[in-house]
Each structure stands twice: as structure tokens, then as C-alpha cells.
Amino acid sequence: MSSIELYPLKFDPILKEKIWGGTKLGTVLDKPTGDSENMGESWEISGVEGNISVVSEGDLKGRTLVELINEYKGELIGEHVYEKFGDKFPLLIKFIDANDDLSIQVHPDDELAQKRHNSFGKTEMWYVVDAEEGATLISGFKKQTNKEEYLRIFEEGNLTDILNSEDVVNDDVFFLPAGRVHTIGKGLLIAEIQQTSDITYRIYDFDRVDKNGVGRELHVEEAVDAIDYSFYENYKTSYDRSAKIDEIGRCQYFVTNRLLTDELIERDYSDIDSCIILMCLQGSGTIDFDGGSVTYELGDSILIPNSIKNISIDPSSNSKLLEVKIP
Numbered sequence: 001m002s003s004i005e006l007y008p009l010k011f012d013p014i015l016k017e018k019i020w021g022g023t024k025l026g027t028v029l030d031k032p033t034g035d036s037e038n039m040g041e042s043w044e045i046s047g048v049e050g051n052i053s054v055v056s057e058g059d060l061k062g063r064t065l066v067e068l069i070n071e072y073k074g075e076l077i078g079e080h081v082y083e084k085f086g087d088k089f090p091l092l093i094k095f096i097d098a099n100d101d102l103s104i105q106v107h108p109d110d111e112l113a114q115k116r117h118n119s120f121g122k123t124e125m126w127y128v129v130d131a132e133e134g135a136t137l138i139s140g141f142k143k144q145t146n147k148e149e150y151l152r153i154f155e156e157g158n159l160t161d162i163l164n165s166e167d168v169v170n171d172d173v174f175f176l177p178a179g180r181v182h183t184i185g186k187g188l189l190i191a192e193i194q195q196t197s198d199i200t201y202r203i204y205d206f207d208r209v210d211k212n213g214v215g216r217e218l219h220v221e222e223a224v225d226a227i228d229y230s231f232y233e234n235y236k237t238s239y240d241r242s243a244k245i246d247e248i249g250r251c252q253y254f255v256t257n258r259l260l261t262d263e264l265i266e267r268d269y270s271d272i273d274s275c276i277i278l279m280c281l282q283g284s285g286t287i288d289f290d291g292g293s294v295t296y297e298l299g300d301s302i303l304i305p306n307s308i309k310n311i312s313i314d315p316s317s318n319s320k321l322l323e324v325k326i327p
Helices: 065-072 079-085 110-117 149-156 220-224
Strands: 014-022 039-045 089-100 105-108 124-131 137-142 163-167 173-176 181-182 188-195 199-202 243-249 257-259 266-270 276-289 292-297 300-304 310-324
Touching: 014 089, 039 300, 065 163, 089 276, 124 257, 137 173, 149 220, 163 181, 173 243, 188 276, 199 220
Parallel strands: none
Antiparallel strands: 014 039, 039 089, 089 188, 105 181, 105 199, 124 173, 124 188, 137 163, 137 181, 243 257, 257 310, 266 310, 276 292, 276 300, 276 310
């Protein structure tokens, strides 16, 4: 048992330059992007091998997420979470800035990812932090299809004709189970909650090339067996946008609430056996707990250890937060 008491943890962002990235991670979310003009992702809390998050402040500064899980176990992430996942943190928390369309892509489910990559699959959800006027994204098919028809249309160069495009505004939410073809469109700043996986099958990249004239690798064959060819009536999540607290995402991997507050609120996690992740999408304030307090501001992602069962969120300005737990 460590002599250091656990407290709400912030981590150094792990920044990823992308061909489609922009500047909003720095200008809007205050990430340390330097003079980069194509910073695409900020990995906020990551247990992905080679990209393990490091604590940024407090007595545990400099310690990695994996080290802390090994030391504190269920006290940090939840007893049932530790029993199931060990030192592999099961979620990856990101912000994404799309200054251009991302590639059209799909992610494998747990079974296929385990078989091919010895990895988790990748189910995810998006919360639109900021959408430029006219922004769109792709989620799923606009009609029922199958592997044969899909391949024929793909080979003809008409893939986008059968994909479902959505107009997007601030605060839209999309749930993307593994197998759903998708892409984030230009002009979107997104908070993403996903399984711990970095496996992406890139289907089509709009014929783009890098500065050396080389196109990015495609994974057409790998994607075919990962795709869900079904049609669904609704791809955008419906929720009460005026509610102070509302559940906006639930699956076997994560449950996400949205919190809106301009006054102090108490959150009781005593019946939850999981750490809690808070992502600040608007405002600032303090999070008070038995033992101290931490500040939060736009762009912060904070891990509340399982050992902390009661917090108060005290906003200094109108605040919007995502609250994530592992079921």
C-alpha cells in the first residue's frame, strides 16, 4: 500500500499530428501544440502500449497510469475493473480536431480484434464540442447492403453514395459500435470515448497524398469482415439537451452522462465500483473531495479514483462536463 493517498488525477496530453489535423487543440483547448498546424488528436487518458499516460501534477506527478494501476489496483480503477482487465486500462479518452475529413474507416469488434491483433475491439462514442457551420460526418449506411454489393460499389468508386451523411451541430452525440463505417468531417472538434484500441481499418482516404506524394495505406480486405452492413433508422443519439444531468451513452464498455451546471452539485459514487472520468467541455471551477480540491477548465480530463466516493463540482462559470464510468 502506498503512503500517498489517491486524489483526482490529471495527465500530460499525448499529442498526435495528423494529415487532417488543425490548430484547435491548442487555440480552443489550450493543449501544448507548439507551432504545429496539423495536430489531430490529444490522447487524454491512455493505456495503449507505447502511449501510456503520465500524471501531470500532485504527489504522483511523473508516475504512469500502468504503474498506478499495479500499485493501487481496484482502489484506483474499481475492483471488478481490475479483476477483468488487470493493468490494462480499458478506455482511451481523446479530443480530436478535424481540420479536414478523416479517412472513411471501420474498427473490428472484440472477437475479430482478438483473433487478428490480440487486442480489444474498438467501440466508441463522439460528443461534438464545436462544429463549424456546414460540418458533416459519416456514420453507417443509408440503405441495407451486404459484402458483395458493398465491394461492387467500392470497386466502382461510388462508396460514398451508400454511406449515411449527417449534418452536425454543437452538442450532437454519436455512438459508434465496432463494425460501423464512419468518418469525422472537416470543421469538427470532438471528445471521444472508446475502448483501449488503436486498430483502424482505413477503407478510403479521398485519394490524398502526403508531402512526398505517397498515399496512406488502405485496409480494404481487412475491413470487409469487420463491417456491419445493416441499415439503422437513427445514427444520432437523442437526449434531453436542456437536462442538468442526462445519460448520453451506454454500452458494455462505458456509460457516459452529461452534466450542465452553474451552481455547486454533489456527485455520490458510493454504489459505483469504477473510477470516474470527467472531461470539461465548457467552463471552469473546482472539484472538492475529502482531502482537498483540484481545479478544472475547458479541455481538462480528470480521473477520479474509485476510492473517492463523493465529490462536489463547484463551477466558477457555466460548466459542461462528460462523466464516464466503466460498467
